Amino acid sequence: MKSESALVIGAGIVGLSIARALAVRGHRVTVLERYDRAVGASVRNFGMIWPIGVTNGAAYERALRSRAIWQEVIDGAKLWHDPCGSLHMAYEQDEWEVLEQYAAANRSLRPCSLLDRDAALAISPALVGDNLRGALFNRDEMIVDPRQALAALPGYLHERYGVEFHWRTPVTAVESGRAHSGTRRFEADRVFVCSGPDFEQLYPQVYAAAPLTRCKLQMMRLAAQPDGFRLGSALCGGLSLVHYAGFQQAADVAPLRARYQEQFGELIELGIHVMAAQNGRGEVTIGDSHAYGHTHDPFDEQSINAKVLDYLGRFLRLPDPRVIQTWHGIYPKLTDGSSEFVAEPAPGVTIVNAIGGGGLGMTLSFGLAEEIVDGRYGAVRRAAA
8 A cells, every 4th residue: 555645844844853753664765854954943842851850740751651652763864862750859948848748649640759958969969958948859761862852853764664754845835735935845655844943834814823932941051070070860849830731730839929029029030930951062051031922032031141140049059050052942932721722724634733832842752743733632622634
């Protein structure tokens, strides 16, 4: 039987995940990418595969499936990775109480455990020990280098599955069975539009009616640490406890949020919560802030980075804290609480965007892609083009 052909528009993590799911199932896949390589949100993140950030149930199962696929890809493409888990520190009693509630609620569901001060410092000697009450350790989390991974994945998919890539090929129109790049035309049985924050350029009417906005976040990279110094785990300060839905599901974070609002109101207003992850070269990625709106200015605010660094100093001391890079990323964000935007604006055309509601593409894309390609995803929006 003749295999189906498919076009995937966009070579970010969402597009590559769809391309992989199709190719593994025997489809002939062509990826069209407007730039020479992926340069968007997929390379501007921590590289965290982050199951702890999602709620229990279907989202967690999707995250675990994605992690398993990541491991398969890592082994096949020989990518650096660190299955280091995550540490969430408590320096105040209300933070510790949230961690206790989370651990109790997830005792039989997730590989998490509460650690006392000395046990936390044994995992991560970079932690500030003064007033450290303890930490929650979760084993699910894994770090990849997003810049390395997104650069290597196209070659891996081509060599392993025959996926074809056309770079510097901006798609200007899509319809059932074909995509156009200026005067060039590409034909296939199915078309998947995975255009990230550039979502309005194709099917603008669909997006105009969708509950979508954009999130701008600022991030930094610190110098490679001397003498092989390692963080030991991905690290999260207390503000992350009121950011991620996984904690909000398992614990009463309202009292903690109220205290943060009083003590760190400016950080809350800027959407700042602070995390740190280390790559294979020893460099430490830190961030971030969150600003929402359809249009963002191109300028980064040094005052925001200074606030992130100041909060980072509450829980992390590094041998070399020099900032060597700063940047911002922009990703699509759903405003109605949905977990992702999947729509069919025309027969045989599927839009996939805003994974995890926005910001969890590295964690969820591989698993979601399999559900969509297999027809197991049940929340497709029948959008009129």
